[in-house]
Each structure stands twice: as C-alpha cells, then as structure tokens.
Amino acid sequence: MLAGVHWQPARIERVNRVLATSTKPLLVATDAGTALVKYMGNRAGLDALVTELLAAELASRVGLRTPDFAVVEIPDIETNDPLVTVQGGPAFFSRWEQAQSLSPNSKLLANLRRPSDVALLVVFDTWIRNKDRFADDADGGVLNYDNILFMPDKRKTQLLVIDHSHAFAETSLEDEINDFWATEETVYGLFNEFAPMLTRHDVKSALDTLCAVAIGEIRDICLSPPPEWGFTAGTANRLADLLVTRANRMSDWLPDAIFDQMELDLDGKEA
Known part of the structure; x- marks a missing residue:
C-alpha cells in the first residue's frame, strides 16, 4: 500500500462505462465502492499513470485534498469500445466522488x-x-x-x-x-x-x-x-x-x- 493511502479496492466487480476523456478511463464498481480507473494501454500512454500517482501523492503531502486513490492489479478487460485496450497490470484507481x-x-x-x-x-x-x-x-x-x-x-x-x-x-x-x-x-x-x-x-x-x-x-x-x-x-x-x-x-x-x-x-x- 502507498504511504498515507487508506482506501484499497481489491477487485473490479463491474465496468459501468468508458468516459470520453483523453485517457478513456473506466467507471467501475469495486469491492470498495465506485471508482475511476486509468489503466495500461490507455491512449495517453504509461506516463499518464505515473503523473496521476505522483501528483496525487504530492498534493496529499502538501495539504490539498484529492479523491482517495490506490494502485491495484487488474486483468485484461474487454469493453464495448473498439478503440479502448485495457491491459492487465497495475492500474490507477481513484474513488468516485459526488461533487x-x-x-x-x-x-x-x-x-x-x-x-x-x-x-x-x-x-x-x-x-x-x-x-x-x-x-x-x-x-x-x-x-x-x-x-x-x-x-x-x-x-x-x-x-x-x-x-x-x-x-x-x-x-x-x-x-x-x-x-x-x-x-x-x-x-x-x-x-x-x-x-x-x-x-x-x-x-x-x-x-x-x-x-x-x-x-x-x-x-x-x-x-x-x-x-x-x-x-x-x-x-x-x-x-x-x-x-x-x-x-x-x-x-x-x-x-x-x-x-x-x-x-x-x-x-x-x-x-
């Protein structure tokens, strides 16, 4: 678990939809609630996962609030979008917030x-x-x-x-x-x-x-x-x-x- 991170989903239970932003994240149901998932294979590349994690950790360290986040191992996932390739491996999970x-x-x-x-x-x-x-x-x-x-x-x-x-x-x-x-x-x-x-x-x-x-x-x-x-x-x-x-x-x-x-x-x- 990442330092200071206390929310840790273990698995995706259902993919609700693919969001139409640059990384095509997945909105999913997990065993720890609804989450947004950015994954290996996304169109913005692996750097997008690195920057999400680094920025979330740095923001938390200096006192800005972000949604709870975690890195979770996921399998390959098929979606209804032919342009989306979700590769298995560590993915960036962010708790979905009503705001x-x-x-x-x-x-x-x-x-x-x-x-x-x-x-x-x-x-x-x-x-x-x-x-x-x-x-x-x-x-x-x-x-x-x-x-x-x-x-x-x-x-x-x-x-x-x-x-x-x-x-x-x-x-x-x-x-x-x-x-x-x-x-x-x-x-x-x-x-x-x-x-x-x-x-x-x-x-x-x-x-x-x-x-x-x-x-x-x-x-x-x-x-x-x-x-x-x-x-x-x-x-x-x-x-x-x-x-x-x-x-x-x-x-x-x-x-x-x-x-x-x-x-x-x-x-x-x-x-």
Whole structure:
C-alpha cells in the first residue's frame, strides 16, 4: 500500500462505462465502492499513470485534498469500445466522488472552508507544471473547470482536485525531466475566478509548505510508481531533485508573476 493511502479496492466487480476523456478511463464498481480507473494501454500512454500517482501523492503531502486513490492489479478487460485496450497490470484507481465542478463566476469558491487552498492550488499546479487545469500560454491555453471539484463540508465547501495526466511534461517524462525543467517561469492554475481570493501572504505560505517537504519524502514519492509503468529510478531521482530546486526557485519569482498576471486592482490583497 502507498504511504498515507487508506482506501484499497481489491477487485473490479463491474465496468459501468468508458468516459470520453483523453485517457478513456473506466467507471467501475469495486469491492470498495465506485471508482475511476486509468489503466495500461490507455491512449495517453504509461506516463499518464505515473503523473496521476505522483501528483496525487504530492498534493496529499502538501495539504490539498484529492479523491482517495490506490494502485491495484487488474486483468485484461474487454469493453464495448473498439478503440479502448485495457491491459492487465497495475492500474490507477481513484474513488468516485459526488461533487460539483467549478464554473465561471462560481459562488462555490466564496464558501470554501479554507480559502487559502486557492493559493496552495495555484502554487502546486505551477510546481508540477500542470496543464490539466489552467495554463495561459502561447499555444492557446487550457481552461478545464471540470478538474476542480467542490464537496459539501457541513455549511461550507471543500476543494477537491482531480486529473493530473498531463502534469510534469507535455511530451514524455523521459524527454522533459532535464536540467531545464526547474527553470521554467510559467504560472499554472490561475483561473480568473481565483484572483479576488489570492493574497501574497497565502501565496508565500503555500511556497513555504512546498519548500518544507523533505527531499527524502519527495524521492520516495517519485520512486513509488510500479516498474511496469516504465518510470525508471534514474528519472525518478532526477525529478525529485528538480522538484526541490523548482520549489526554491519559485519562492523568488512566483509571487510577483502571479500578481503581475492578475488585474492591477488588488486593493486590500497585499496582506
């Protein structure tokens, strides 16, 4: 079992359907409830499984909530979709949650129990170079509200982050995890809806949280994917070192980059 993971399905009991996203995940019934399964043979490749697992573990470590997750051995599975090939082997399972997704001008944000989670999410997405939620770049950008969910938390809401199959690298992890990976200075995750909630204090606190994670913990996380997913120990150790370097470098450039990118009218947001 992965460190800190307490939800562990043992088997798939029924495949309900194939979802129409890039990895064509399976929505399944398991002995531990409904789950979303990303598997070997998916169209996005093995790297999508590696990035899902690494991002979920890192998010949990810095205090962001994700659905419960696990790595589970599955058999070959036939589906009704001829374009879907589910190969047997270790698969990434994510517990299916009933939650609402973010939407333009959403009022759910204003009811967050921990408003500082917004700054932590922007800092986290920038740390792992996550294009799965929001990236405003020269290629036309990415805007995916569906990858931010809100769960009821008594009279408040709680942020829940999902889907990291395109984090860390645009092409392949083996090609992009190099000495330049930590030096890129692009802000990720900065939805327009987040701007009114961000403060320099919360951004700095989030950066301090990242920088406080010990290299040994990051290395253990980077080494956690099963060998069948093809993520070599050499690349894992290189990524661990670069994550530490990137977190420290971000402390210098990210706060100004965030607030320069936002509208200039930030009265009262310097606290």
